[in-house]
Amino acid sequence: MILTGILLAVVGLGLVGWFVGRGRARLLYDGRGSMHSMPTYHGWHLALWIVVPALVVWTAWSAIQPGLVEGALMADPVAATLPADAMHRSAILAEAHMLANDPGASVFNAQSQALAAPLRAIVTRFSLIGALLVAIVAFAGGAYGFTRIRARFEARTQVERAVMGVLLLASLIAILTTFGIVASLVFEAGLFFKDVSPIAFLTGTHWSPGNARGADIAENFGAVPLFWGTIYIGAIIAMLVAIPLGLMSAVYLTQYASRSMRKWLKPILEILAGIPTVVYGYFAALTVAPLVRDFAASIGMQNPSTESALAAGLVMGVMIIPFVSSMADDALAAVPRAMSDGSLALGATRSETIKKVLLPAALPGIVAGVMLAISRAIGETMIVVMAAGAAANLSANPFASMTTVTFQIVQLLTGDQEFNSPKTLSAFALGLILFIVTLVLNIIALRVVKRFREAYE
């Protein structure tokens, strides 16, 4: 409570500092060119000197205070009565913290009542120390900042530097998060590969993690059927739908559509990309899958399943169309008009020009778009969860039920799970493989796009 209060106070102080700094700087102003920086910059400079060091101290103190509190509590005579069992002990301490914050809270261990009062006193003591420290730093920073307000002082430069620092921090957070995700994936996958060898995992054809017990667990973690299902649905069936349709719509939109037609059609096509994947999922499961099943029955298949690779792949393909078409659209638009003019001036028809000049010239961009689309498709989850099924079949029959990496991850991690069994850990191994594959596809695609851009600029 006290620490939250001091935080607000620091921000308030910063605000005051802004006005003080600006006001003070204004007094120095005596005509154009008399100051290096405008008064507002002096205001910002002072405010930053108040807020930033205080925030750093505040953050550091918030991090170390729990440890200090714990240490002080253990030194208290009441702590001697705590049980030695670590679990019991931490339960009591947790309850004591609850009571210290809210004396009316209901608790299970009577002992925590005795601890609550000294704990509250200790917390208050340390919070006050922290608040005092923060306040001292804020005032010290403010005083230093205030003394620097001079006509020739380069406050503007300093503030610009601070702005850059903030921007750098913002971008670092995103990057660090990515590293954190990768690290946790690698760590958990590493635990899994202790039990199951990577070779068995990557080459085995039998997947039934539910049966994995005892010494032969590795035999139940053959992920090939999952990789096959992922590729079959995401990279084959979906692309058979998305590439021709996306490409043709891009050609129509860039080459044939009138401006007003394009104005209407392009946003509508882009709406496809905005539909939540779960909506595609039930469209696949409730509308497309039964049609596919009936079709399978009509061509003489025995007992076709409702869940099929084809249903999931078709709908996924439709979902991916906007990706392919907008990348192809960009690639075609980037081909200089002189190219098509040159071809038309030789007496080529419009479709000859598109087929023989525009598409070959735009090919790298189109390929990149397709790769991004594939990486999107194989990472897609909801459609396959709802329409592709759970059976790890290794089959080329599009009417068969099939499963994908993403589907299995969902299944392995939903519900009650123990986080140390190979069954659960295998989800991280699958995630890691998926991550690596999509990463590689993305890198290749971006490289291709870059080289293509250079070719025309």
Add this chain to the structure above:
Amino acid sequence: MTEPKLIARNVDVYYGEKKAIDNVSIDIDNGIVTAFIGPSGCGKSTFLRSLNRMNDTIAGAKVTGEILLDGEDIYAASMDPVALRARVGMVFQKPNPFPKSIYENIAYGPRIHGLAQGKAQMDEIVERALTKAGLWDEVKDRLSDAGTALSGGQQQRLCIARAIAVSPEVILMDEPCSALDPIATARIEELIDELKNSYAIVIVTHSMQQAARVSQRTAFFHLGNLVEYGETSQVFTTPREDRTKDYITGRYG
């Protein structure tokens, strides 16, 4: 006196509401080079593009009046713009070779129009076109290299060869040297001079020296009007119109 190759009568060109060419009538003869000069935005390129219906590819462009190629109205419903452009070829301001090999750049047009039966005949067409464009000796050993790998001047001659390969009757050139250095320009000008015996050539240029060097007839455009049209020597030495005189003496433009 033979019949003019191209005859334009009362041609107006509009871009949407804007009138870019106002009532232009001109006769263009075979066997000579006709130059269109005039300040930027005067409509000379627009008029050039209406001679092979390249304006059709620009949304909102409209041409009225009459343009006759060998007495045939090129804007008639019966005229196929694709067939027309095979007869009236075009070379653009910036060299625009296709991202294909040198050979394929030349073979593109003949292939579309089915001019060659078999590889041997195509080889012959490619060699002839490149020879006429004065490029054969420079590229004969590397026909499979990318057309875009050539220098700017070579690229432009490649584009001229590409236009020649479909055996057009007229070649339109839209500032063909504006992106080239003086040496490459001189090379193209020589080429134009050689080619004029076989084709009717129309060249749009910003450079009055170039018009004076390569053309036999000059048309001066200003603000969408054809101000003056005559023998090049007459236009440059004794212009009939004050506006022409002001332009060629560098008073404006």
